[in-house]
Amino acid sequence: xxxxxxxxxxxxxxxxxxxxxxxxxxxxxxxxxxxxxxxxxxxxxxxxxxxxxxxxxxxxxxxxxxxxxxxxxxxxxxxxxxxxxx
Numbered sequence: 001x002x003x004x005x006x007x008x009x010x011x012x013x014x015x016x017x018x019x020x021x022x023x024x025x026x027x028x029x030x031x032x033x034x035x036x037x038x039x040x041x042x043x044x045x046x047x048x049x050x051x052x053x054x055x056x057x058x059x060x061x062x063x064x065x066x067x068x069x070x071x072x073x074x075x076x077x078x079x080x081x082x083x084x085x086x
Contacts, residue, residue: 006030008047010056015063018056026052 010018010026019025028047033040047053 002036003032003034004036004042005032006042006045008045008053010052012056012060016056016059018052026056028053 006029008028008030017025026047026049028045030042030045033042
């Protein structure tokens with residue numbers, strides 16, 4: 001592969017997002033790697049704005065720990081009537 005990078009986003013396609021005051025979702029792009037061999041490692045990645053990532057990760061952990069993904073308690077405009085896949 002000639003080059004590769006990974007984009008991380010604080011947005012779940014079905015459930016929620018963490019955004020700034022303007023509604024912009026926090027994203028992080030890894031550094032671009034070039035001339036990658038099969039099985040290459042991108043190394044340790046550390047996103048900027050750790051608080052946004054911590055909030056997103058905490059909500060995901062709480063969501064999956066509750067064992068009942070369909071409930072009015074967790075209703076959000078981004079959630080459909082069916083549970084998200086595991």
